[in-house]
Amino acid sequence: MVTEPTFESLFRSARHSAYHLEMRDAYGLDDDYREWASGNPFDPAERWPWWIELVSASVARGVAVHRARIVSEPISDYVRYEYELTHGHNVKAGEDVRWLPRRQASGLALPGNDFWLFDDTSVLFNHFAGDGTMTGEELVTDPAVVKLCSSAFAAVWELATLHEGYRPDR
Template sequence: MTSISDDEFDRLLSDFDRESLHLETRDAYGTAVELPHMAKWAEGEHDDLEWLQGWCSTLRNHVAAGRSVRRARIVSEPLSDYQRWSYGIAQPMVDAGEDIRWVPRRRVSSLAIPGNDFYLFDDRLVVFLHYAGNGLGSDKVTSTDPHDIRLCRTAFEAVWQLAIPHREYKPV
């Protein structure tokens, strides 16, 4: 496995041929981009979500080109503050074409899931996302190992079958 830079990762998010799958398994994250916006939300301040527009534009470009972007979020219920905030900002991404689905953690007890969140691009490249205990990203590592690709595809599809589309999910 090879570590990649944030710039390389950003390129992968924009430069795939058919499909991007993203499995999230944590109840809290601490990305540098998100933390100030979540803090505003926690204080009850309005967020115009302008900071999401670049990603939404990328999503619209993927949809226009016939590419699929799917994200499954495994969440504990009741939702953590992070996940309540994340639910609250998801609609613009859904409107732009990302299929985001929510899976209560209790539904996935019998599924084999990789130990880390991941992106799977075109069934050819996995990017495993490593996090510190405080939710901050610590590394992104790639794999083209067929076993890793199969594991991630199988896990994602198993979770997806149990997932609730964003528009139908009612946060607890």
């Protein structure tokens, strides 16, 4: 029996790059989001130490971990939650994070789903229901799809603003 690699195994086996493109204004409203929304701040590094370890270990072995977020402005409450946690969660782990206002992405050819692109050889699409609940993943290695996602990510990355310089309330 052949099993599909897991997200974690794909991440841990990346040799050069792990790029993530997020294009939704809300994802599943889990307990962490609800806690944040009720005004109870928390330390993302304490909440998700497995992510800090996974990314830190990958960056230490030379993997570039980039995350680009295409967002509507004014940003949604969920994106504000992501924005406020990005430094303590993503950046602290070693990710480079950039933000692109959706109005600046109109001229870009983008795939229909969020994805992770590993080493320009495989794409793991994330599928979501309308309410933002994740419904599954799909691993694709078709060179044409990989090329589309690689080009899309590069185009977004070039236009996007570094997390440190992005101000969603301009």
